[in-house]
Amino acid sequence: MKPAKSSRGRGIYVLDDIGDVSYGELSVIQQYISNPLLLDGFKWDLRLYVLVTSFQPELEAYVYKEGFARFATVPFTMQDFSPLIHLTNTSIQRHNEHNQRHTRETMVGGTKIDLRTLRSKLQCLNISWDTIWHKMVDCILKSLCVAHDHVPANPNAFEIFGYDLMFDANLNCWLIEVNASPSLGVDHLIDEQVKTPMIDDTIDLVQPKAFNREKLLQVLTRRSRELKTAKNPGPQLAVDLAAVLDNDLANAEPPLGNYQRIAPSDHWSQILKLKSQLFR
Template identity: 30%
Template sequence: MLQQQVQDQNQTSTSFLSIPRYSFSLLNPSVYYYNVAPGNNSKLIIATIQKRKNWQESDNYLLHFQWNMNDNYFRYTTLSQSKIQIVNHLPNHRELTMKCNLIKNLKQFCQSNKRYVWDITPLSFTIDLYAKEKDLDKVLKEFTPIYEQFKPSNNKKNPINLPFKSNNQYIQPKMHRSFLDEENNYIWILKPNEFNRGRGISFFRTIEELKILLKKFTQGTSEYQFSQGQIKSSSFVIQKYIQRPFLLDGRKFDIRLWVLVTHKFDIYIFNQGYARLSSEMFDLTQLDAFIHLTNNAVQKHSKNYGFFEQGNQISYSELDYYTNGEFTKSVLPKIKSIIVFSWMTIQHTFKKIKYSFEIFGYDFMLDENLKPWLIEINTNPCLEESSPLLKELIPKMIDHAFKIVIDPLFTKIQEPTDWDHLLQL
């Protein structure tokens, strides 16, 4: 599912260092220098680059390769155009990895290309409280009538017909059946725009509950029901909750896929990913993080974490088992097409800087009919090896990514990888 502030692991990060253009002449020309900032399993990145010949760590400057959790304060213009200098973030990635920008770009592209945006991602609204926090009714003037239109009492009757604007038909609010509720379990999600790993995500059923949440966020509110930490936010995405998800043994899950994008806009998808499961049985009557948020950063605090499967994670082959082979046969191709589509939305505005690249974490959910929904796109996806499955997948994913974006530049060696090339934009 672009963030100056969005990272899957954004707690401990250091800024990129400016690159002095004279630095190459001062050091051993037969050695390649790297710097890896701490956080998000940085030891794995170091171990992966050290497997390669003639690489040496540099504490002072980015010379050949820099890996960091974010690119705050980094100036891409300092990258040399005559020497090979690589960073692990793409300029403008926030156009996809910030929740509000993702929705904006999807809507604009869909409207121009005659495709219904709410067939790709859940019905969403962006709100900004920076100058309007004292007048929530005005802030919510776009959302409130849609909320009223689709609430259960109206679903049982004739739905409210909002004024239809033909020029906006492809972004006109509409609700897929998987999001509707005919009982009294009407659920929407409030997501702070600046955070990942489930931080700050809240659920509400009424407009009054939403207003209370928004006021709390302007003052500082708890990250999770089990955390003493507090976060503040003034920018949010309101998104409709999938009320009829496909369940695995009665529990909710989402799918994490890795996507690699090079500075040439070559787009790859790693041929293995994983499903992240909740620790509690699905229950719409309870607004519990352990039921509804599948992020490992949340689930690891549950008393049932790891009870059903190690790390609450399962492989593609297990997803195939649960779906009678339909995940690989029909779901995955649809997911790949949405990934390509997401990059088409920003291809004309995206900056290409040698030799930057990025690994993104795409999150999808399946509804009861196995239709995939794009939830969000993450920069700096979690690399923690929190299960035997991830101990197998993540090191291979990183190593094979380096075979694409690093090795050919320095050793001229190109090897086969488990990254599947989707296309070049």
């Protein structure tokens, strides 16, 4: 159980009696995953970054191919519900980093490793990274499918979401939560190695338009007067856009960098088809 509007693992606790639920604040109750996939005996989860440039009229979404696996610092057990065992949030685990073995991984990332290192660890367990990746993308797309019809069109916006995912011992992928405006701060070298290129690739993909601020002010002032006089600007909008924007409106296919387009895609089309069959 956790507060609906909290972060950094604050206010999370495990309960096994519905009578222990507090109804004084808006909360989220989730099934506890008691059989997590462990690495070296420790619980871990994943933080992936998903860029959405459009929900309507068609979903446009991209997943970044680098991210983090975040580890607990105390070996997993169901006999003790210490946050250091069960919560992988960096803000919690950083208080126990001094008890970790000092390795290159901990020097670079603290309690986090990048996806390249995670892939190597999973391959040592004969776990296919392609399988893991497909299941994560499937989980992400299904969550976006749930929200797809409820987000209005806004052609001048984009959002980076921080997805927290976990695998159980049967390699089922679980969605823990989706964070809007995830932290892009740098606490360790690994943050800089992952987040800085991701921000660069995001800007390249979104391609924010250069614009003439002086012309924009002139256009806004004039259109404000037109609204007060109820004058219909008609085709003037196209002229205004051409004056304000320093480059033409036609867009070539944007560079993906280290992003992978997940919608539109065949996978997304399959999910939409399944949705239409289930909710006829």
